[in-house]
Amino acid sequence: ANPETARLARERQSQLTKPAGALGDLEELSVRLAGVLGSEKPAPHGVAVLVAAGDHGVARSGVSAYPPEVTPAMVANFLADTPAGAGGAAVNAIARTVGAKVYVMDAGVNADLPDHPRLTRAAVRRGTRNLQQEAAMTPEETEALILAGAALAGRAIAEGADFLVAGEMGIGNTTPAAAITARLLGADPAEVTGRGTGVDDERLAHKVQVIREALGRTPTTDPLEVLAEFGGFEIAAMLGMMLQAAAQRKVVILDGFVEGSAALVGVALVPHLRDYLFAAGECAERGHAAQLRSLGLKPMFNLGLRLGEGTGGVLAAPLLLSAAATLREMRTFEEAGVPDA
Amino acid sequence: ANPETARLARERQSQLTKPAGALGDLEELSVRLAGVLGSEKPAPHGVAVLVAAGDHGVARSGVSAYPPEVTPAMVANFLADTPAGAGGAAVNAIARTVGAKVYVMDAGVNADLPDHPRLTRAAVRRGTRNLQQEAAMTPEETEALILAGAALAGRAIAEGADFLVAGEMGIGNTTPAAAITARLLGADPAEVTGRGTGVDDERLAHKVQVIREALGRTPTTDPLEVLAEFGGFEIAAMLGMMLQAAAQRKVVILDGFVEGSAALVGVALVPHLRDYLFAAGECAERGHAAQLRSLGLKPMFNLGLRLGEGTGGVLAAPLLLSAAATLREMRTFEEAGVPDA
Numbered sequence: 001a002n003p004e005t006a007r008l009a010r011e012r013q014s015q016l017t018k019p020a021g022a023l024g025d026l027e028e029l030s031v032r033l034a035g036v037l038g039s040e041k042p043a044p045h046g047v048a049v050l051v052a053a054g055d056h057g058v059a060r061s062g063v064s065a066y067p068p069e070v071t072p073a074m075v076a077n078f079l080a081d082t083p084a085g086a087g088g089a090a091v092n093a094i095a096r097t098v099g100a101k102v103y104v105m106d107a108g109v110n111a112d113l114p115d116h117p118r119l120t121r122a123a124v125r126r127g128t129r130n131l132q133q134e135a136a137m138t139p140e141e142t143e144a145l146i147l148a149g150a151a152l153a154g155r156a157i158a159e160g161a162d163f164l165v166a167g168e169m170g171i172g173n174t175t176p177a178a179a180i181t182a183r184l185l186g187a188d189p190a191e192v193t194g195r196g197t198g199v200d201d202e203r204l205a206h207k208v209q210v211i212r213e214a215l216g217r218t219p220t221t222d223p224l225e226v227l228a229e230f231g232g233f234e235i236a237a238m239l240g241m242m243l244q245a246a247a248q249r250k251v252v253i254l255d256g257f258v259e260g261s262a263a264l265v266g267v268a269l270v271p272h273l274r275d276y277l278f279a280a281g282e283c284a285e286r287g288h289a290a291q292l293r294s295l296g297l298k299p300m301f302n303l304g305l306r307l308g309e310g311t312g313g314v315l316a317a318p319l320l321l322s323a324a325a326t327l328r329e330m331r332t333f334e335e336a337g338v339p340d341a
Numbered sequence: 342a343n344p345e346t347a348r349l350a351r352e353r354q355s356q357l358t359k360p361a362g363a364l365g366d367l368e369e370l371s372v373r374l375a376g377v378l379g380s381e382k383p384a385p386h387g388v389a390v391l392v393a394a395g396d397h398g399v400a401r402s403g404v405s406a407y408p409p410e411v412t413p414a415m416v417a418n419f420l421a422d423t424p425a426g427a428g429g430a431a432v433n434a435i436a437r438t439v440g441a442k443v444y445v446m447d448a449g450v451n452a453d454l455p456d457h458p459r460l461t462r463a464a465v466r467r468g469t470r471n472l473q474q475e476a477a478m479t480p481e482e483t484e485a486l487i488l489a490g491a492a493l494a495g496r497a498i499a500e501g502a503d504f505l506v507a508g509e510m511g512i513g514n515t516t517p518a519a520a521i522t523a524r525l526l527g528a529d530p531a532e533v534t535g536r537g538t539g540v541d542d543e544r545l546a547h548k549v550q551v552i553r554e555a556l557g558r559t560p561t562t563d564p565l566e567v568l569a570e571f572g573g574f575e576i577a578a579m580l581g582m583m584l585q586a587a588a589q590r591k592v593v594i595l596d597g598f599v600e601g602s603a604a605l606v607g608v609a610l611v612p613h614l615r616d617y618l619f620a621a622g623e624c625a626e627r628g629h630a631a632q633l634r635s636l637g638l639k640p641m642f643n644l645g646l647r648l649g650e651g652t653g654g655v656l657a658a659p660l661l662l663s664a665a666a667t668l669r670e671m672r673t674f675e676e677a678g679v680p681d682a
Binding site: 016017018019020021022023024025026065066067069070073074076077080082084085088089090092093094096097098197198284300301302303304305306307311314315318319321322325326328329330331335336337338339 | 357358359360361362363364365366367406407408410411414415417418421423425426429430431433434435437438439538539625641642643644645646647648652655656659660662663666667669670671672676677678679680
């Protein structure tokens with residue numbers, strides 16, 4: 001991020017026609033956007049949500065309320081022709097509302113997905129290995145998905161995106177996200193493991209035990225090793241998306257808990273990635289608040305979302321576009337001839 | 342609001358392709374929208390923000406950090422031609438970003454405002470009387486502004502608005518808002534009086550004392566008498582906007598503390614107005630949280646806004662449009678062939 005344009009933006013915010021600080025958190029967000037986008041009058045336009053889908057060997061350990069067949073069915077739902085347009089899932093409906101483009105990636109779904117012009121194929125394996133017993137991914141598989149995520153982000157940027165939301169779908173994927181989070185934050189799994197799609201108390205206790213066993217397999221804290229051991233294909237892809245966005249000085253809007261685990265790996269690898277991350281909402285999944293604290297990010301809303309797909313990130317886009325618009329389009333006291341305090 | 346369409350919407354939300362409850366507060370918001378708009382697949386489009394400006398006799402009592410000359414200067418700013426389009430204030434920049442129309446009303450500004458095609462003239466007096474010493478408005482003046490607000494809301498609806506944000510500008514107007522709030526909630530003024538545009542501790546104590554003296558003039562709790570005694574022209578206009586929107590079964594997005602005082606008067610007059618109110622953010626002004634508790638509304642975000650102008654309400658519009666879109670555009674588990682839990 002550019003400290004000079006951020007400095008100029010901070011100065012400009014103090015001169016705009018409003019009491020100092022009256023735009024609350026939008027002011028600091030606008031200054032951060034000015035730094036990322038390299039202009040004290042940032043003019044972001046395109047919003048893209050990149051939904052990576054993958055399956056998880058650990059789903060066989062009974063960690064989710066839903067069967068793994070939901071993953072390919074939801075990919076089909078993201079792509080379906082509907083009366084309202086392409087896609088019948090929440091992320092599609094919300095993206096149409098705020099004018100965001102949806103990209104869908106097969107990052108490693110355990111099914112024969114039919115060809116579709118809007119589906120990016122990046123799978124190297126049908127679902128990960130069961131992280132309870134062995135490394136979920138090989139280093140080569142992990143790298144392949146990071147690169148695929150980066151490539152899709154590059155394409156979205158080439159097609160006009162200034163804001164990128166990394167989104168995900170994958171039955172069982174709050175388990176790898178919690179394992180990564182526990183290891184990288186040095187937290188007990190019970191503190192950062194939530195109910196995902198909605199497991200009951202008994203299954204939650206089992207999920208924590210599965211994660212505990214996984215973490216017991218290896219003491220590694222190397223970020224890429226942690227990702228390969230405990231991660232998932234869509235998490236690796238989201239990491240690649242975030243790194244690519246930052247490399248091209250674009251904004252990453254961080255959605256929920258699974259995205260947060262990719263961000264933790266990213267910031268452990270490249271600390272200044274954090275400058276490019278903007279937290280959408282605090283999601284209802286246990287452990288998300290701890291991720292945001294570690295990343296030093298303040299969420300914009302708390303609507304109790306826990307869906308994933310990038311839904312929260314897309315919802316946050318108009319707030320960030322508005323923050324940028326205040327810097328770009330508001331007049332100063334001097335320009336407007338308004339008496340200052 | 343229509344309980345049958347709300348019931349159908351609640352049923353539909355439970356069948357959409359997502360874990361039950363995973364869209365958090367958006368689900369209940371979508372059900373309320375279905376009730377107001379009379380369809381289990383609500384299709385709101387137009388968003389209008391109606392900014393009423395007025396001056397306040399009590400500003401002469403030294404309750405604000407800014408001089409009263411700011412009110413007409415900001416009206417000019419709302420209307421100004423700028424490189425980005427019409428209006429150089431925060432509400433203009435945010436409204437352009439989210440696609441909302443801005444309407445500006447002179448509800449009683451203490452200045453010769455030049456004619457402007459986008460300025461609705463509704464002033465019956467140049468600023469209110471000083472509520473510290475006498476009734477701010479006569480009953481006739483109060484009624485005139487309620488009707489003018491209703492008329493402008495009717496026009497915005499005729500021009501396509503499904504969501505209405507009542508916004509305001511008026512140096513000194515957190516003082517009448519706090520006085521109304523204290524009386525209608527039966528609260529001590531110190532509990533519901535904040536810093537407005539940013540007064541220091543000493544001036545805040547003085548502001549509380551001014552409100553205490555005003556409240557001491559009369560024990561009335563009749564909503565319209567409370568409005569006339571302690572209110573302001575733009576507060577009366579916003580009340581009219583809200584009542585008109587509800588009468589036409591449109592959505593009112595509630596912005597900040599001054600708007601909240603108009604809503605308290607409205608709900609005291611017509612309790613079912615509450616069904617049409619949707620709280621945007623919790624604003625930073627002390628007393629706003631107490632208003633929302635009394636209205637039974639949960640805010641969508643907490644960005645620390647304290648600007649007014651309807652800025653928070655406009656920011657919330659995409660969240661509500663998105664909530665409606667989930668009901669209207671998402672497929673059910675059955676439609677999508679996705680296995681349910």
